[in-house]
Amino acid sequence: MPKYMGRSQARTSPRYVHIPTEILVQIANLIFDQWTEDLSPDFQSTLHKFCLVSRQWYSAGIGFLYHRPQLAKGNSFALFTNTVCPPIRSRGRKVDLGSLVQVLNLSGLVHHSSNSLTARLLGRVKKSLRKFAAPRVSFSLTSHTRINSLAPLSKCKEMTHLSLGLVADPITLYDLKKAVGHLDKLESLDLPPSMLITDDGSSEDWPPNLKWLKVGGCFDSHTARSFRWPTTLQGLTLIDCEYLTTVLDVASMNEQLCATLKELTISPYHRELLVNEPFAGVKRFSSLRRLRIPIDSLFGVDINPVFDVIDIPRSMRELILTSPIDETFAVVDIEHLCKALRGELSQVCGIGISPDCLGFLPQASRANIDGLVWNNIDNCPEDELDAVFDLGLYVLDPEQVY
Structure with missing residues (x-):
């Protein structure tokens, strides 16, 4: 957590100049806008220094600093987790910094975390989290294990985008739909590449406003033709699918999907060339x-x-x-x-x-x-x-x- 200069200490400084809080917010916003365009960690460092000037500057900039933390380099992830979800016996903080996090991208992490730490971190940022990209490891999706990241994920009511596209841990479609099916603000979902996509006949539904779906892995050949696509789907991305032509044929045979789909993306990350088996279903x-x-x-x-x-x-x-x-x-x-x-x-x-x-x-x-x-x-x-x-x-x- 940034350390800052107290108000009385700042005002006694010979270099002290009072700047209205509204102006400071505009300055912090300008730094943040440049940061989101370039995605450079230098801007995070600039915002951190901004918050160290005084309590007033801290209050104006802290929301921008934690909005979209950059965590892939150095020890930034360890510093972030120690601040947002400190060890149980440590002294509690007055400010709920986790509630300021709206975008959390852990896709660049490898062995920085653990299943328990990732689950605890999701629990701390669930209040305002809108976009989340899961890491390849340290993200448990199996409901039968003691530590399950789907449980805190299901409480992220503000979530609009969820990316599980790098997760290596196997997961069933039933468990995932059970966890996120009630998230009515979720519009974009990237499924894990290890998932066997099947229609199990359960009553679990897709999120009610899901518009964009990224699919990889393998469709169950026995249930593919009866697979229930999200009724609100507008965009479909296929990436590294087994039997790509078969998947496209299955999708094109769904009358509801044919009527609503506005964008179809076929990723170059496939082993099968469509040119060998022309697809007329478009x-x-x-x-x-x-x-x-x-x-x-x-x-x-x-x-x-x-x-x-x-x-x-x-x-x-x-x-x-x-x-x-x-x-x-x-x-x-x-x-x-x-x-x-x-x-x-x-x-x-x-x-x-x-x-x-x-x-x-x-x-x-x-x-x-x-x-x-x-x-x-x-x-x-x-x-x-x-x-x-x-x-x-x-x-x-x-x-x-x-």
């Missing part, structure tokens, strides 16, 4: 607006150079091309792509490409592709363009890639 997602796929799977989702567009979702406006699955991939079939932009992709108004994929599009062809996309824009209703991130052919910013 046509069934009638509300799809954005399709994000590896560049070498471009024609594996059955985007063929035809001109019959009757059964293609007319809602799709964006195509995002990311890193290839196959490291030996060389170049996009430009003629194929141009024909598709006049046919099945004639409704697409934005094509984003990750920086590392620019070499797969020959320089001489980029202007032609951009021109075809702008022809699509000219024929698109103006109100439809508002939801498109960017228009024409453009390069993704680093934070947009995945």
Whole structure:
């Protein structure tokens, strides 16, 4: 906890200048805004020094300091846990610093914590926690063990985003839904890659307002076709799934999901190339607006150079091309792509490409592709363009890639 100069001590200092608290809050907010943009630990150090000036400065800056602690480097995690959840016999603190934490990212930790410490930490920050990313280890998800991190997690009523995408400890879908199913503010959920995704026929429901789901691992082949997707789902990301084509087919056969899904992302972290087994099910997602796929799977989702567009979702406006699955991939079939932009992709108004994929599009062809996309824009209703991130052919910013 920062040590600060008392009010009387500060006022007797020859360098003392009183600054209104409102101005100090604005200064701390400015430091924090720069910090969230650059994600540099230097800004955390700056805010820490800010809080050491005096009690007034402390009260103005402490909320920003603990809002999103950076814990991956050095002994920052140990210092943080000793402050927020000190040992049981230590002297208690008057200020509940854990209630100031809104974003807790432990994904960069390896052996810094333990199951008990992680569970106790979640218990201390549960009041205001909105986003949580679990560590790979030291996060127990098994309800039969003495220490279970799902119990304190279930009490984080303000949670909007939960990432379990790195957790190695096995967990059943039933246990997870039982823990988080009542969190009505939870909108985004990343499932553990070790999870066997199955429909066990239980009455446990998904969180009522879940919009974004990231799925990896393996679907149970016996229950895959009866799998109950969240009824409010708008975005689905598939990452390192076994039997990717089968998973896509299963998803596309769910009538409710086909009617609500607006964004489909296929991560490049797959061992299976879609180009080997073209996936025609994308046509069934009638509300799809954005399709994000590896560049070498471009024609594996059955985007063929035809001109019959009757059964293609007319809602799709964006195509995002990311890193290839196959490291030996060389170049996009430009003629194929141009024909598709006049046919099945004639409704697409934005094509984003990750920086590392620019070499797969020959320089001489980029202007032609951009021109075809702008022809699509000219024929698109103006109100439809508002939801498109960017228009024409453009390069993704680093934070947009995945």
